[in-house]
Structure formats: structure tokens, C-alpha cells
Amino acid sequence: MLVDLVLRNARLMHQNTLVDIAIKGGRIVGLQPNIRCDAVEEEDLQGHLAFPGFVDSHIHLDKACILDRCSICAGTLEEAVRETSKAKAGFSEHDVYERASAVVRQAIVHGTTRMRTFVEIDPRAGMRSFEAIKRVRQHFSFAIDIQICAFAQEGLTNEPETEQMLEEALSTGADLIGGCPYTDPRPEEHIRRIFMLAKKHDVDVDFHLDFSLDPAKTDLPSVIEATRANGYEGRVTIGHVTNISALDVTARTKLALKIAQAGIALTVLPATDLFLMGRDHPTNTPRGIAPAHLLLAEGVQAAIATNNILNPFTPFGDASLARMANLYANVMQLSRDSDIDNVFEMVSTRPAALMRMDYGLCIGAPADIVVLNATDHRTAIRTVAPALAGWKRGRKTFAREQPKIFERVNG
Ligand SMILES: [Zn+2]
DSSP: OEEEEEEEEEBOTTOOSOEEEEEETTEEEEEETTOOOEEEEEEEOTTOEEESOEEEEEEOSTTOSOGGGOOOSSOOHHHHHHHHHHHHTTOOHHHHHHHHHHHHHHHHHTTEEEEEEEEEOBTTTBTHHHHHHHHHHHHTTTTOEEEEEEEOTTOSTTOHHHHHHHHHHHHTTOOEEEEOGGGSSSHHHHHHHHHHHHHHHTOEEEEEEOOSSOTTSOOHHHHHHHHHHTTOTTSEEEEEOGGGGGSOHHHHHHHHHHHHHTTEEEEEOHHHHHHHTTTTOSSSOOOOOOOHHHHGGGTOEEEEOOBOSSBTTBSOOOOOHHHHHHHHHHHTTOOSHHHHHHHHHTTTHHHHHHTTOOOOOSTTSBOOEEEESSSSHHHHHHHTOOEEEEEETTEEEEEOOOOOOOOOSOO
16 A cells, blocks of 8 residues: 555554554545555654644634733723724734734644634724635645634624624625624624524524623523524534633533533633633632533533633733643643543534534544644643644644753763
């Protein structure tokens, strides 16, 4: 057998024996120990973990890396929306393209192969950010699959033009629609209109939702009802929902069952939630992150994602999902292997399922492979293991040189 590429000595998830991965025509054609074949190219993975790459189900490429244009005083959600809104009016297509490209390059070298980015579309952003992100999606398609979510960050009923602009985006390349009921003076109507647009264009929906620590202040029942009424089970995701962190166990379990039964998925954004929540608690500050790993037990689909990078929502970030998963596990006080397994799934298989993207390392699958500097996925999370190399459809997309250390022989 002549193949294009064979990757020797790969460690797969939950397997002790090392395997070789043979690739032909961009697909995996062999997956077993010691494959005998002629290959145009060969590489030894030296027992490192190989998997199909991290999946970031919630990131904002359009407003990343704008810290120098904003001032953060209170560190609250309101301030972040206000400051970003001001900066957004000054975005040019070139500017968004350059900042977003820099973040996507970081994501690629951190081993991300699939991503859902929100793009704000409203009278201030115009269609400039959207046009830029479409070009970014095209340019980086050799390494990463990007879904674009046309997003109404600053309300819909208060700015009727936004609705027409979202409609235009959905007709010209957006993959799905995103709403944000908490910034709209009429949250229920906002939800209704987002579903109306989604149905019209037959696209999935992703809401920013219940971003506070007050369980009484919730738009979730309206989203559950609309999901059912529109037959959208399995097509709706909600992000943040930080008020779940304030519920007691009984209330949380009840709510989790309702979310699961409606087929709604949850994305938690630890870096942003930690930064923005609990500002009115100067001592014993709550963590304010929805405990997604506990909701999995009730059947909720859930993911951990990046959200924002270097802006008033999150003045940190490097687009590394290994780091984000580690942050989540640390903040949630997780230690058991089974919990770390869940955390790894929440940055890989689960967000891929939520985004309804193909994902898997098996014979016949596209050869999308990322190698981490760890021998297993738990160590990868515990140590924030760097990605060493990646391939998409059998073509190498990046490689990271291992650092060298020059120790004294006789110290
Ligand atoms: Zn977000």
C-alpha cells in the first residue's frame, strides 16, 4: 500500500498501545500498530497524544485585542458592553481582519481545529466586521473550520435596522444567528424575533443568556418555550447562564433536566465569567461559573470556551483551550480522573457535537489530527500541555519546536 503520510507511534485516547496512522487523499486509511506501507512522508509522534483537535464553541474574533482602545474602571458587564460599543464604531474591515487573524493563528498553534465565532452586526459595526470575518474564515480554512454566528449584542427591538442587517448576513454567508436578550428592553420579543429569523433561514441559534448571579432574573424559560414551540431541540445553545452557579442542588438539578429535555446545549466561559461576575462582593467573591460538569449528569450537552480575548469583557487570553479547560477544572476544584475526562470532552467532542460538526479519529474520517505534548488527555489538562503539531485533511498546518535546556553535565 502506498500512502501520502504515516504518523508513527501515536497515543490515542484511552489506549495503552501505540498506533500508526496512515493517511491517503486527506483521509485516515490505516490505524493500528506497526503499519507496513510505503509512505511519501513519515513522522514519529514518539508516544504523544493524538486527537482531532480542540473545539472552541464560543469566541468573539471581531472584538478581540482592543484593550488599548477601552478603559476598564468598574469591570462590570455593563461597562464592557458600553466600552466595546464605543470602540466598535471605529472598527474598519482591515482592522478587524488583522486582529481576528492574529487570534486565529494563536488558536491554530494551540491545537484548535474548529471554532464558532460571534460577529456583532448592528448600526455601529455595520457589515464591516462580518465581511472581515468571512475573509478570515476563508483564509484559515486550510487549518480550522470556522462557523460564523451573526450576533445582536446590543438588542434588537430597540434598533430595528439590526434585524434587517442580520437578515442580510444570513443570506450572505453567516452560519447561524445569535441573540442577547439581557441587553434588549423587550427580552421575550427579542427571543421571538431571533427564532423567527433562524427558522426563516433554517439555521441554529446561540444566545448569550442570564449573565448575572440572580436566579430570579432569567430569560431561560422563554428560550426553553421558544425552542419547543419552534421544534428547535438540538439546535439551540446558551452561553454564560452564570446564575445557575447561585442555585442550590435541588433547584439546579430541576433546571438541568429542563435544559436537557429541551435539547439545549450550554457553553461556559470561565475567563469572562470570573472577571465580570461578583463585582458587588468585595469579600468572599463568588466564582460565578455555571458548573457545567455537574449538568452533564442530567443529560445537558455542555462545552467550555474562550469567549473574549484582551477586551473589556476579558482583559486576558491567548485562545488556548488547554489553558481554559485547566482554568475551569482549577476553579471548580476538580481532581478526579472522571471529572478531568469530562473537562477534556467539554473542549473537544462535546462542542463539536453542539456545533454539529464531524469529529473523530477513525478509519475513513478526514485526517484532522493534533498532537499534544502529553501522553494522555488528563495530563494534557492538568499541565496545560502545548500542542506540538497539527494536520488538517492530511496536510500539516503547524509545528511547534520543543524548547531546549542547556544543563551542566557536572553541576
Ligand atoms: Zn460571548
